[in-house]
Amino acid sequence: xxxxxxxxxxxxxxxxxxxxxxxxxxxxxxxxxxxxxxxxxxxxxxxxxxxxxxxxxxxxxxxxxxxxxxxxxxxxxxxxxxxxxxxxxxxxxxxxxxxxxxxxxxxxxxxxxxxxxxxxxxxxxxxxxxxxxxxxxxxxxxxxxxxxxxxxxxxxxxxxxxxxxxxxxxxxxxxxxxxxxxxxxxxxxxxxxxxxxxxxxxxxxxxxxxxxxxxxx
Amino acid sequence: xxxxxxxxxxxxxxxxxxxxxxxxxxxxxxxxxxxxxxxxxxxxxxxxxxxxxxxxxxxxxxxxxxxxxxxxxxxxxxxxxxxxxxxxxxxxxxxxxxxxxxxxxxxxxxxxxxxxxxxxxxxxxxxxxxxxxxxxxxxxxxxxxxxxxxxxxxxxxxxxxxxxxxxxxxxxxxxxxxxxxxxxxxxxxxxxxxxxxxxxxxxxxxxxxxxxxxxxxx
Numbered sequence: 453x454x455x456x457x458x459x460x461x462x463x464x465x466x467x468x469x470x471x472x473x474x475x476x477x478x479x480x481x482x483x484x485x486x487x488x489x490x491x492x493x494x495x496x497x498x499x500x501x502x503x504x505x506x507x508x509x510x511x512x513x514x515x516x517x518x519x520x521x522x523x524x525x526x527x528x529x530x531x532x533x534x535x536x537x538x539x540x541x542x543x544x545x546x547x548x549x550x551x552x553x554x555x556x557x558x559x560x561x562x563x564x565x566x567x568x569x570x571x572x573x574x575x576x577x578x579x580x581x582x583x584x585x586x587x588x589x590x591x592x593x594x595x596x597x598x599x600x601x602x603x604x605x606x607x608x609x610x611x612x613x614x615x616x617x618x619x620x621x622x623x624x625x626x627x628x629x630x631x632x633x634x635x636x637x638x639x640x641x642x643x644x645x646x647x648x649x650x651x652x653x654x655x656x657x658x659x660x661x662x663x664x665x666x667x668x669x
Numbered sequence: 670x671x672x673x674x675x676x677x678x679x680x681x682x683x684x685x686x687x688x689x690x691x692x693x694x695x696x697x698x699x700x701x702x703x704x705x706x707x708x709x710x711x712x713x714x715x716x717x718x719x720x721x722x723x724x725x726x727x728x729x730x731x732x733x734x735x736x737x738x739x740x741x742x743x744x745x746x747x748x749x750x751x752x753x754x755x756x757x758x759x760x761x762x763x764x765x766x767x768x769x770x771x772x773x774x775x776x777x778x779x780x781x782x783x784x785x786x787x788x789x790x791x792x793x794x795x796x797x798x799x800x801x802x803x804x805x806x807x808x809x810x811x812x813x814x815x816x817x818x819x820x821x822x823x824x825x826x827x828x829x830x831x832x833x834x835x836x837x838x839x840x841x842x843x844x845x846x847x848x849x850x851x852x853x854x855x856x857x858x859x860x861x862x863x864x865x866x867x868x869x870x871x872x873x874x875x876x877x878x879x880x881x882x883x884x885x886x887x
Contacts, residue, residue, distance in 0.1 A: 513860065516860075516863060516864050516867050517825070517859075517860045517863050517864070518825040518826070518827075518828035518829075518839060518863060519825070519828070520828040520829060520831065520839050521828055521838075521839045521842060521856070521859060521860065521863070524839070524842065524843045524846060524852075524856075525846070525852050525853075525856040528843075528846045528847065528850075528852045529846075529852035529853065529856070532850065532852065609732070609733040609734075609735075610733065610735075612733040612735040612736055613733075613735050613829065615735075616832055623735065623736065623739065630743070635747075636739075636740075636743035636744045636747070637740070637743075637744030637745070637747045637748065638744075639744075640736060640739050640740035640743065640744045641740065641744070643736055644728075644732040644733075644736050644737070644740060647731070647732045647733055647736060648728060648731040648732050651731040651732070652731060
């Protein structure tokens with residue numbers, strides 16, 4: 453049992469490239485899942501059942517099945533018709549998955565905004581959708597920040613799963629180096645450490661954001 | 670929808686679903702002991718032991734389950750730790766969920782009003798007795814719900830064990846999608862099985878919750 457971290461240093465640029473791809477995916481997924489989740493939540497609350505029930509069904513479906521199964525379905529399912537790069541499938545898959553989780557949060561927080569806010573806004577002359585857009589949603593969004601932060605931290609950890617469908621993020625990037633150097637333990641230790649550091653930074657960021665927005669809640 | 674195919678692959682998927690249930694239930698079972706151990710370690714007066722438990726929980730929660738799985742399965746042999754895929758899935762799952770569960774258990778114990786244990790102590794109950802017959806029954810309702818949520822997360826995460834070639838539900842589904850080119854049918858069936866498993870677990874949690882709160886008035 454002798455540890456040799458030399459190959460890790462040799463292939464460190466590859467790993468950093470993996471971190472870069474992973475971050476890119478994470479940012480895209482964060483944007484997609486937060487904006488999409490908000491839209492899905494608003495539509496599923498404020499429209500007729502014909503529109504809202506299918507949406508709720510998809511939220512439920514994405515929350516009750518594992519991410520990997522959804523990724524395989526998208527990857528092989530879409531692959532039947534069109535050839536799209538793995539990274540796009542990865543972003544879409546992870547994006548839809550967390551869109552469902554975020555929508556679930558937004559639905560709860562939008563409903564938690566007091567009815568008085570809606571009535572007051574309407575009596576001041578705002579229209580129905582303007583009230584939702586300018587009065588309800590901003591308040592709900594601020595209230596969602598702690599849980600959204602948790603979801604995004606989980607999401608960053610889940611980017612590692614995308615290596616299963618061939619997205620060139622950190623774990624995938626290390627595969628070649630591991631197969632050449634036969635040092636899986638050292639590589640996975642370093643990868644775990646990188647994720648841990650990113651995770652701690654995100655937790656600090658989340659705490660800062662929560663402190664900054666606490667007075668509005 | 671190709672229903673003949675769906676009928677044909679159902680037995681295969683059911684067998685794979687049993688593997689998922691088997692791995693998950695064993696991981697949850699052993700994870701509970703890991704969690705209790707971690708909660709116990711955090712009550713030590715000797716600080717380094719507490720730090721060890723805190724550090725362990727922080728590292729496990731701060732790194733992806735997927736990477737932990739790969740680290741133990743592919744990196745373990747260089748430490749002399751050779752596990753077959755299923756055992757590896759159970760062990761990593763147990764140590765992973767143990768960290769999350771210990772936080773849930775600690776949180777629910779801490780949510781019980783301090784006055785309860787102080788009153789019990791002043792009535793002459795011992796430390797262990799106070800814990801077992803005063804604090805834990807009151808913590809149980811919260812504990813069952815939060816541990817139950819973690820169990821469901823673990824069942825969904827057990828799909829990642831397919832990466833180290835355990836033929837469980839997701840692995841079987843992926844293999845069948847690859848060989849039949851019918852993703853929608855296979856996905857529908859395997860999703861249905863996950864949903865059945867998860868709803869069964871939710872039912873068990875609800876029963877346990879009702880039993881734990883049968884004497885409480887709310």
